[in-house]
Structure formats: C-alpha cells, structure tokens
Amino acid sequence: MNSIIVSMAVTAGLITSGHTLAVDMPVEGKAKCGTCHAIDKSSVAPSFMEISEKYKGDKDAANKIATSITMGGSFGWEFGEMPAKGLGANDAEIQSLSKFIANLAK
Numbered sequence: 001m002n003s004i005i006v007s008m009a010v011t012a013g014l015i016t017s018g019h020t021l022a023v024d025m026p027v028e029g030k031a032k033c034g035t036c037h038a039i040d041k042s043s044v045a046p047s048f049m050e051i052s053e054k055y056k057g058d059k060d061a062a063n064k065i066a067t068s069i070t071m072g073g074s075f076g077w078e079f080g081e082m083p084a085k086g087l088g089a090n091d092a093e094i095q096s097l098s099k100f101i102a103n104l105a106k
C-alpha cells in the first residue's frame with residue numbers, strides 16, 4: 001500500500017516537473033496532501049499559500065496550522081471538510097508541513 005502511494009507520488013512528480021515553481025511541495029506533502037492541496041492554486045481545498053496568508057503575522061502560526069491538520073474538519077474556508085491528518089501524515093510530518101506552510105507567505 002505504502003509503495004503504491006510512493007510510486008504515485010513519484011509519477012506525479014515526473015508529470016509536474018515541467019513547471020518551475022518558486023517552492024516545490026515537500027515529498028510527504030505530495031503524497032499525503034497533494035490530492036487536495038497545491039501550493040499556489042485552489043482546487044478542492046485552499047492553496048497552501050492562501051492558508052499561509054491567513055496566518056501571516058501570527059507568531060503561533062505553525063502551531064495553529066499543526067492543530068488544524070491534526071484535527072481536520074472545516075476551518076471556515078467553505079471548501080468542505082478535511083480528513084484528520086490528511087492522508088495519514090504522522091506527527092513529525094505534520095510539524096514539518098506546518099512550518100513549511102507558515103513560512104510561505106513571509
């Protein structure tokens with residue numbers, strides 16, 4: 001199962017590698033969040049950049065974002081509901097993705 005997810009992430013990476021983004025989605029983000037989230041474009045969920053803008057200037061941004069990811073649910077974006085921990089991110093991945101998101105809009 002995990003190897004399927006990894007190979008899907010690798011394939012997705014190959015398909016999108018033609019684009020030059022200023023920042024690229026971390027590997028665990030591609031695998032466990034990328035189905036719904038992109039860095040700079042909203043689709044079925046707000047982009048990570050928009051989320052970063054929401055918390056811009058908040059010293060506690062990374063912690064608040066980590067709590068949102070861990071709990072899942074809806075946060076007032078009106079996109080619907082996010083599954084708790086996305087597609088099975090562990091605590092270490094949630095911490096690093098939260099810092100990544102918090103730093104995008106700085």
Ligand code: HEC
Pocket residue numbers: 029032033034035036037044045046051054064065068069073074075076077078079080081082083085086087089097098101
């Ligand atoms: C199945 C789709 C799906 C997956 C997978 C998913 N999300 Fe979400 N996420 C959403 C939706 C939908 C929302 C917006 C909910 C709303 O309308 O308020 C959201 C909102 C968020 C928010 C906003 C929280 C806030 O406080 O405003 C963050 C941060 C976030 N996601 C991070 C992640 C991360 C990191 C992952 C991977 C570990 C992930 N998401 C995986 C669907 C998803």
